[in-house]
Amino acid sequence: MKHRSIKKVEEGIFKGLMIIATLTIVISLFMIVVAIVKRGLPAMSWDMVSKIPSGGFYLGKEGGLLNAIIGSVYIVIGSVTLGLCSSLPIVLYLNLYLSEKSRLAQVTRLSFDVLFGIPSIVYGAFGFTLMVYLGLRSSLLAGILTVTILIIPILIRSIDEVMRRVPKEMKDAALSLGATKSEIIKPMLKQVVPGIITAVLLAVGRGIGDAASVLFTAGYTDSIPTSFSQPVATLPLAIFFQLSSPISEVQDRAYAAALILTFIVLLLSIFARIFSRKFSKNKI
Amino acid sequence: MIPNILRVEKFIDVSAEKLHVEKDSVDLAKANQILLSNKPHIRVRNLNVHLTKNHILKNVNLDIPDKAITCIIGPSGCGKTTLLKTFNRLLQNSPEVKIDGEVLVDGENVHGKNANIEEIRKKMGLLSQRPCPLPMSIFDNVAYGPRIHGIRRKRTLKLIVEKYLTEVGLWDEVKDRLKSPASRLSIGQQQRLCLARGLAVKPEILLGDEATSALDPISGKKIEELFLKLRDQYSIVLVTHTLRQAKRIADYVIFMYLGEVIEAGPAAEVLNNPKQKLTQEYLSGNFS
Amino acid sequence: MNKTRYNKFRQIREILVKNSMFILTVISLVFALVIGTSLYFKSEPILEKQSIGTLLGGESWKPLKGEFGFYPFIMGTIWVTAISVLLSLPLCLLAAIYLSEYAHPYVKKVVYPMIDVLAGIPPVIYGVWGILVIVPFISEKLAPHFVEFSTGYSILAGGIVLAIMIIPLMISVFIEIFDSLPGGLREASLSLGATNWQTIKKVVLRKSFPGLAAAVVLAISRAFGETIAVLMVCGNVSEVPKSVFDPAYPLPALIANNYGEMMSIPLYDSALMLSALLLFVIILAFNAISRLVLNRIEKNFAL
Numbered sequence: 040m041k042h043r044s045i046k047k048v049e050e051g052i053f054k055g056l057m058i059i060a061t062l063t064i065v066i067s068l069f070m071i072v073v074a075i076v077k078r079g080l081p082a083m084s085w086d087m088v089s090k091i092p093s094g095g096f097y098l099g100k101e102g103g104l105l106n107a108i109i110g111s112v113y114i115v116i117g118s119v120t121l122g123l124c125s126s127l128p129i130v131l132y133l134n135l136y137l138s139e140k141s142r143l144a145q146v147t148r149l150s151f152d153v154l155f156g157i158p159s160i161v162y163g164a165f166g167f168t169l170m171v172y173l174g175l176r177s178s179l180l181a182g183i184l185t186v187t188i189l190i191i192p193i194l195i196r197s198i199d200e201v202m203r204r205v206p207k208e209m210k211d212a213a214l215s216l217g218a219t220k221s222e223i224i225k226p227m228l229k230q231v232v233p234g235i236i237t238a239v240l241l242a243v244g245r246g247i248g249d250a251a252s253v254l255f256t257a258g259y260t261d262s263i264p265t266s267f268s269q270p271v272a273t274l275p276l277a278i279f280f281q282l283s284s285p286i287s288e289v290q291d292r293a294y295a296a297a298l299i300l301t302f303i304v305l306l307l308s309i310f311a312r313i314f315s316r317k318f319s320k321n322k323i
Numbered sequence: 324m325i326p327n328i329l330r331v332e333k334f335i336d337v338s339a340e341k342l343h344v345e346k347d348s349v350d351l352a353k354a355n356q357i358l359l360s361n362k363p364h365i366r367v368r369n370l371n372v373h374l375t376k377n378h379i380l381k382n383v384n385l386d387i388p389d390k391a392i393t394c395i396i397g398p399s400g401c402g403k404t405t406l407l408k409t410f411n412r413l414l415q416n417s418p419e420v421k422i423d424g425e426v427l428v429d430g431e432n433v434h435g436k437n438a439n440i441e442e443i444r445k446k447m448g449l450l451s452q453r454p455c456p457l458p459m460s461i462f463d464n465v466a467y468g469p470r471i472h473g474i475r476r477k478r479t480l481k482l483i484v485e486k487y488l489t490e491v492g493l494w495d496e497v498k499d500r501l502k503s504p505a506s507r508l509s510i511g512q513q514q515r516l517c518l519a520r521g522l523a524v525k526p527e528i529l530l531g532d533e534a535t536s537a538l539d540p541i542s543g544k545k546i547e548e549l550f551l552k553l554r555d556q557y558s559i560v561l562v563t564h565t566l567r568q569a570k571r572i573a574d575y576v577i578f579m580y581l582g583e584v585i586e587a588g589p590a591a592e593v594l595n596n597p598k599q600k601l602t603q604e605y606l607s608g609n610f611s
Numbered sequence: 612m613n614k615t616r617y618n619k620f621r622q623i624r625e626i627l628v629k630n631s632m633f634i635l636t637v638i639s640l641v642f643a644l645v646i647g648t649s650l651y652f653k654s655e656p657i658l659e660k661q662s663i664g665t666l667l668g669g670e671s672w673k674p675l676k677g678e679f680g681f682y683p684f685i686m687g688t689i690w691v692t693a694i695s696v697l698l699s700l701p702l703c704l705l706a707a708i709y710l711s712e713y714a715h716p717y718v719k720k721v722v723y724p725m726i727d728v729l730a731g732i733p734p735v736i737y738g739v740w741g742i743l744v745i746v747p748f749i750s751e752k753l754a755p756h757f758v759e760f761s762t763g764y765s766i767l768a769g770g771i772v773l774a775i776m777i778i779p780l781m782i783s784v785f786i787e788i789f790d791s792l793p794g795g796l797r798e799a800s801l802s803l804g805a806t807n808w809q810t811i812k813k814v815v816l817r818k819s820f821p822g823l824a825a826a827v828v829l830a831i832s833r834a835f836g837e838t839i840a841v842l843m844v845c846g847n848v849s850e851v852p853k854s855v856f857d858p859a860y861p862l863p864a865l866i867a868n869n870y871g872e873m874m875s876i877p878l879y880d881s882a883l884m885l886s887a888l889l890l891f892v893i894i895l896a897f898n899a900i901s902r903l904v905l906n907r908i909e910k911n912f913a914l
Contacts, residue, residue, distance in 0.1 A: 050808035057709030060702045064782070065722060067775050068729050071740045078743055129639055132632035138417050143636070149902055150640055156829065156898035157646075157891065158836025160863045164887035165646045167870065168653050191639075211413050212455040212517065216468035216524050217445030219621055221628035226467075229458040241731075248733020251838040251863070255870050275735040279839060282739065297739045301732065308728045441621070473617040 072301065079298025082291035088299070092261050092292070096272070096281060099261075100288040104296050107277035109263045110179075114253065114273060115246045117183035118190055119239055125187075126194040127235075131227065134202045135210075135220050148199065155192035160251040162189050167255035180267040182257025189252050190242040197241055201234025202227065233314045240311040244304055250275035274300045364389040364528060364558040365410060370424035372405055372414070379405050381582040383424070387575075392550060392559045394573035394590070396566060398610060402582040403562040407530050409433070410560070411447040412440055428528070445472065448521025448557075450534040450546075454513035456505035457520075461497050464505045464516055468524035487519040491549055511542025518549060529553065531561040535568065547572055566606065570594055578602045647891060654885035657878050666885070672849040679882040681889075683851045687766070687859030690852055691841055692834045694770025699778050700827060707785035712811055730779035738843030741772040746844055754856050761856040764846035769859065772840050777830045784826035784905070788819045791909060825904035832897035836890055838863035862886045 084103075092102035129147070137144040166185030175181050205227060213223040228235070250273070258270030259280060274296050281293035363386035372380040380402050387393050395403045408414035409426055412433050426433040433443050445468075457464050465484045474480060484501070488494040493515045497508070505516055514534065521529065531550070535543035550559055550572055563569055569576055573590040578597075586593055586602045597603045604610060657666070657679060669680025710719055750763030792815060800810040816823075846858025847868060866883050873880040 046806055046809070050806060053705075053808060054709070054713065057705040057713065060705035061709050061714075061718075061722060063702055064706055064729070064778055065725055067778075068725050070744065071732065071736070071775075074740050074743045075736060078739075125635065125639075128632045129636050132629075132636050136629060136632070138419065140419055141417075147636055147640055149899070149906070150643060152902040152906075153895060153898040154643060156832055156836075156902075157894055158833075158838060158863060160836060160838040160866055161646070161650075161887050161891045161894070164866060164884060165649060168649050168884065172649075188642075195639075206453075206455065208451045208453060208455045209457065211449065212451065212520075213457060213467070214413060215411055215444050215447065215449035215530075216471070216521065217441045218468075218471050219441055219625040221625045222471045222621070224628075226457045226459065244731045244733075248731075248735065250733070250735045251867055254839075254867055275733055275839070278735050278739060279843070282742065282843070294739070297736055301736055304731050304733060304736075305728065308724070308731045311731075312724055312727070439618075442618075471621075473614065 072305075075294075075297050075301045079294040079301075082295040083298060084295075087292070087295045091263065096259070096261050096277070096292075097284050097289065098286060100286060104274070104277055104292060104299065106261055106263055107272040107274045107296060108299065110257070110260075110271040111247050111274045113179060113264070113271060114182050114186055114257065115243050117179070118186035118246050119242055121183065121187040122190045122194050122242060123235075123239070126191050126198065127228075130195055130198045130202055131224055133199060134205070135223070135227070139203075151192045151195045151199075155196055158251070159189055159249045160254075163252040163255045166252065170256060175268075177256055177258030177270050178268045179257065179264045179271040182253045182271055182273070183267075185252045185256040186246045186249065189249060190246050193242050193245055194238050197238035198231065198235055201231045201237075205230050237311050237314045240307050240314070244307045244311075247273075248275055248300060248304060250279055254279075274303075362389050363387055364428070365560070366425075366427040367406075367409075368425040368427065370406075370409060370426060371422070372402075372409065373421040374405075375419050379582050380409070383582075383584050385577060385584060385587060387558060387560055389558050390555060391574040392554050392561065392572050393575040393577065394569040395560065395562045395577045395579060396564070396569050396605075397579035397585075398605065399564060401579045403564075403579055404532055406579070407532055407560065407562050410528075410530060411444045411449060412438075413444075413449075415440075445524050446526050447528040447530055448518070448524070448526040450514065450518055450521060450529065450531040452533045453537045454510060454517045456508070456513050456516060459505065460502050461505050461508070461516060462501040465520050465523050468520060472524060483523055487523045488516075490522060491515040491519045492545065493519060509542075511538050511545065514538055514542065514546060515549070518546070522553075527557060529557045529559045531559065531563075533562055533564060536564070566594075578605065580605070643895065647888070647895075650884055650888040650891060654881050654888050657881035657885055660878065666882075670851060674876045674879045674882070677878060679878065681862075681886065683849050684860055684862045684865050684886065686851050687845070688835060688861040688863075690766045690855070690859055691769040691773060691845065691861050692831055694766060694855065695773035695777060695834045696827065696831055698770060698774035699781060699830070702774075703778055703781040703785055704823075707782050707789060708811060708815075710782075711786050711789040712807070712815070726779050726782060729775070730783070734776065734837060734840040735843075737772050737776050738840040741768055741840065741844035745771050749856070758854065758856045762846065762858070764844055764858050765856045766845065766852055766859045767855040769841040769845040769861070770855070772844055773834045773837055776837060776840060777834050780833055781826055781830040784829060785823060788822035788826065788905075788908065789815060792818055819908075821904055822908045825901035825908075828897050828901040829905075832894045832901075835897075836863055836894050838867050842867050862890055866890075 087103040088108060089105060090103040091106040092104070093099050094101060096106075133144050133147060162185055166181060166188065169184075170177070170181045209226070209230065210223060213226055214220070253273050253276060257273055257276075259272050259276050260270045261272070264271045277296040278293045278300065281289045281296070284290060365385075365387035367383050367385040370380055370383040371378070383406065395406065397403055405414060409422060410428070410433065414420060415422065415434070422434055424434075428443060428446065431443075432438060457467060459467070462484055465487055466480045469480060469483050474483070485494060488497065493512060496512065505513065508516060529550075535546050538546065547568065550561070553559065554574070569590070573594075575588070576590045576593040577587040578585045578593060578599075578601075580601055586597060586599045593602065594606065597606060661679065666679060667681050667685065669678065670682045671678045671680045672683060710722060714722070745768045746763035748763070749765060749768055750761050753767075754761035754763065796814055796818060797810055800814045801807070805813070841861050842864035845861060845864060847860045847864055848858040849860045850857075852859045866886055869879070869883060873883050
């Protein structure tokens with residue numbers, strides 16, 4: 040009898056600890072969002088999102104973040120476009136031409152799992168060596184290329200995950216009408232449109248928030264670039280650089296940028312949820 | 324071109340199953356003869372299929388008659404579906420699958436090195452267990468096949484779509500919403516749509532992989548009726564696990580067990596007077 | 612005639628599409644190799660001058676004098692990573708058990724999206740949070756109890772921020788592992804009269820140990836390579852840290868912080884690329900091992 044009750048108590052204690060652990064995690068999320076909003080909201084103004092900084096982003100007290108907002112949008116649009124162009128063919132090849140157990144398919148999937156885990160600073164350093172080798176300076180183009188490398192594993196893994204679930208019968212149905220494999224690409228893609236959208240949202244989230252990859256390659260500037268060879272400002276770097284400024288108005292810009300970035304990321308999460316209700320391993 | 328006599332034969336079989344003892348043996352023999360004298364449409368010779376280490380099909384030799392309904396019966400896992408898939412080469416040599424032997428369609432080996440795989444598949448319409456509409460509109464589903472085979476003219480496509488949707492009795496039901504996604508149709512309608520889609524590339528053979536098992540009884544009956552209607556124009560091969568369906572519509576029956584063909588012959592003969600002990604036991608429900 | 616020509620066209624198109632996809636796939640496969648070799652070539656100059664042993668073991672970092680000792684940075688990385696894993700592992704394990712074994716589906720419905728959101732927050736935001744909340748907390752509330760003075764920019768701050776950052780990764784792999792265990796396993800134990808908790812302790816945890824270990828390795832490698840957040844809260848002093856309230860200078864932060872001047876000092880860029888190479892090789896190995904283990908588990912249990 041006594042033994043029994045000890046067991047009960049033990050289970051109770053651990054269950055309590057588990058609930059506390061879960062709550063801690065949930066609360067820390069709220070703490071982060073609250074801290075960012077609390078500090079960022081007072082710094083927000085219409086000028087913040089509609090003006091570029093004047094007098095230098097590090098010292099100038101006037102102006103806003105338009106350079107970083109536009110810059111991030113440029114980088115993300117460019118890299119997601121490039122990323123989709125290179126990852127869709129790979130995913131299609133894996134799913135159309137290779138069987139699940141083929142050596143090449145297994146190695147490719149593993150390699151993208153691994154590349155997914157490589158930190159962005161390494162991609163940044165690699166992008167930098169590539170830039171030096173090609174004689175480029177930090178620019179919009181270099182930033183786009185590096186972020187593309189960063190998001191390709193995300194795109195491939197998450198599109199592959201949904202494409203693997205396309206029923207074999209659907210492929211068979213199209214094939215049995217006499218279609219060649221390249222002719223069933225279109226129905227295959229149509230079938231996984233929600234998956235592709237989710238993948239793109241994930242990639243946008245990662246691309247827009249990553250600082251280490253653009254640090255070396257995109258540079259930073261007060262103005263909005265007009266060509267691919269000019270440096271470009273980005274939101275994460277706007278936070279990073281301006282936060283270390285001694286001038287409080289400049290720091291305000293950093294906090295406002297943090298608020299904007301958090302808002303964008305939250306929005307992306309919500310949209311991704313709408314398109315895929317599943318708890319996907321590709322979000323981590 | 325199925326001889327009428329065979330149909331009568333089968334009618335007797337279905338309507339009065341117990342009567343088979345007194346069946347007219349002369350008629351039966353004659354029916355068999357006619358059926359087999361039809362030039363076989365598909366001939367399978369020494370077909371062996373290995374899936375990784377499992378021997379799925381063991382030395383299969385078969386003739387599938389032209390313009391008739393052939394039912395492949397047998398307990399689940401006996402290789403029926405695998406056999407069907409070797410016909411249009413949806414199962415082909417790969418690291419996991421090893422196929423030996425020949426499947427001759429109109430004399431051409433499907434698994435030969437120089438076989439034009441798309442042309443072969445075009446010859447054979449496939450109806451799978453669950454209907455698989457492609458992710459596009461009703462119209463586009465039927466037009467998909469003709470389109471990939473090079474038909475671009477809108478008017479021709481419209482005519483084709485109407486013709487085959489009418490053929491499967493779907494035209495009146497969907498003619499006002501051809502542009503809506505095929506996935507909105509009911510399962511039974513979807514299966515008929517898939518049949519129309521298959522017919523639209525003008526096949527000579529129809530393959531059905533338990534094509535009615537996922538449907539409600541009424542939709543299933545409609546599909547069966549369509550098969551009966553179509554058998555004058557197509558050679559139809561159906562994998563079925565309901566014996567009753569074979570009894571209702573089969574002209575020719577193949578019984579498989581553990582990857583081997585145990586018995587094959589005209590429906591009346593195999594279903595009523597099986598020669599093999601295994602077939603007898605299966606038919607009497609001793610295993611399934 | 613037209614028909615056969617069209618078919619010919621289709622065949623050629625098929626071959627073109629297939630082969631270009633194949634080539635792209637193969638290129639993507641050698642990509643890791645390209646990264647590795649290019650970083651290696653960049654770090655070769657310094658490897659020729661000094662042995663890898665003196666580089667890794669050296670304590671002095673004076674680029675102007677040509678002294679490149681990585682030891683403080685390596686120690687900084689290890690400290691920060693160790694603290695983050697120590698903090699997040701128990702949290703994740705308990706929460707994952709709760710979510711997969713006890714929690715009401717409704718709770719899961721609320722918590723899972725939150726974990727997703729946590730995973731989606733960019734590192735730089737975690738860094739801002741660290742500066743706003745964690746650093747002052749350490750310097751004003753926590754540190755005075757232990758040491759005389761700390762700015763708050765410290766190993767502990769980096770560890771806490773990183774711990775929160777790796778929680779989503781760790782917890783979702785944990786949950787996936789628990790969920791992939793065959794249900795019969797639990798029923799077998801429960802039907803022998805074991806309580807829920809005993810079943811978890813004796814069966815679930817034991818059976819999923821390799822997967823959990825792989826997940827932890829995955830989380831370690833994530834923490835290892837994290838840059839901006841630790842750069843913002845760790846203090847960045849190139850000395851071997853002595854306590855958790857000391858500042859530290861992890862390897863990724865070193866790379867990120869010095870890219871500006873690295874081209875102007877001889878061998879500096881080479882030294883930084885060597886640290887990038889180190890990160891790359893270590894994380895590549897960690898990731899490959901844990902992914903292989905996780906893949907195997909998925910295959911064995913996925914039925």
